[in-house]
Amino acid sequence: MTMTVRDLRPQDPADVEAFAHVRHLAVPFMLWTPAGVLHRLVHTDPDAHYRCLVTEEDGEVTGTAQIGLAHDSPEPGQGYLNIYVRPDRTRRGAGALLVRTAEEHLAAHGATRLFSWVLDEPQNRVFAERRDYRPSRSAYFLRLDLTNGTLPPLQPLPPGVELRTAADFADDPRPFFELDAETTGDEPSDVEAELTDYEAWIEETWKHPLLDRALTTIAVVDGRPAAFSAAHTDGAGRYATAMTGTARAFRGRGLAKLAKNASLHRARAAGCTEAFTGNDAGNEPMLAINKWFGYEIRATEVRHVRELA
Structure with a gap:
């Protein structure tokens, strides 16, 4: 057995496909496509020092890592490493090799605190804790069966409210950006984020290959975007909510629920x-x-934190 670690080869479609496949096997509750993986690798801000890593065992990709600095946070020195290994290739050294390589890269670029999402399974938590990562906040993966499930009926719109799609903002996405920026700043997280660069948002979010502008729904109140539900689709029948939020001045009125229901x-x-x-x-x-x-809740992940000396 020979285990090696290297950067993802973006020019090699088979390598990108293997990365996405490992991620799908490890975390089937997220949308992983080669186009999505490649888009993030190419368009993430250079200040993030972002990398995709893979481990190979006798020529087979067995583990993956996405690592970088939280460049959009007002607090410097915060890095992240999210590592997933094929479920049938664990306990063979891939995870340890990825963690070591990731930590060296992030520390070299000034990271002093590292964050990592860890699936809430005993072996994963032990792996993290042995490497001095302590558990922090938790999050859930949820799934909805659109074929056999029953969606709530569409609700009548309140006076002055209309539902539009992201496609309706194709000529000028800035109002959508401003709404996304406000709600992102209020999202619960260990790491604060600030969306301030409109051009970067256009490249990273608006032009994301999975963003479905026809399904992304925006509630507009008296002409002003007030709430939204952003939709990603993979072209194979899978839909994911990328973000749902409401501007502060319009909260408590059920607008995000209206937008998400229409999108679903x-x-x-x-x-x-x-x-x-x-x-x-x-x-x-x-x-x-x-x-x-x-x-329905299908899995839990726990964010872990490590302070670097």
Whole structure:
């Protein structure tokens, strides 16, 4: 057995496909496509020093890592490493090799605190804790069966409210960006994020190959975007909520629920068979909304933190 670690080869379609496949096997509740993996690798801000790593065992890709600095956080020195190994190739050294390589890279670029999402399974938590990572907040992966499940009926729109799609903002996405920026800043997280660069958002978010502009739904109140539900699709019947949020001035009116319900109904009509989303374990309002839709919790992940000396 020969185990090696290297960077993903973006010019090699088979290598990118292998990366996405390992991720799908390890975390089937997220959408992993070669186009999505490649887009993030190419378009992440250079200040993030972002890398995709793979381990190979006798020529087979067995483990993956996405690593970088939280360049959009107001607090410097925060890095992340999210590592997933094929479920049938664990306990062979791939994870340890990826962690060591990732930590060396992040420390060399000034990281002093590292964050990593870890699936809430005993062997994974032990692996993290042995490497001085301590558990922090938790989050859930949720799934909705769009084929056999029953969506709540579409609700009548309140006066002054209309539902538009992201496609309606194709000529000028800036109002959508401003709404996304405000809600992202309020999202529960260990690492604060600030969306301030419109051009970077266009490249990273608006042009993301999985963003489905026809299904992404925006509630507009008296002409102003007030709430939204961003949809990703993989072209194979899988739909994922990339972000749902409401501007501060419009919260408490059920607008995000209206937007997400409309998006899910259109997704089902378009042939999507299952929907995925993720929620911070402490985000009770959004968990209640997703329970109302019929989502079920399928897995838990725990964010772990390590302070570097």
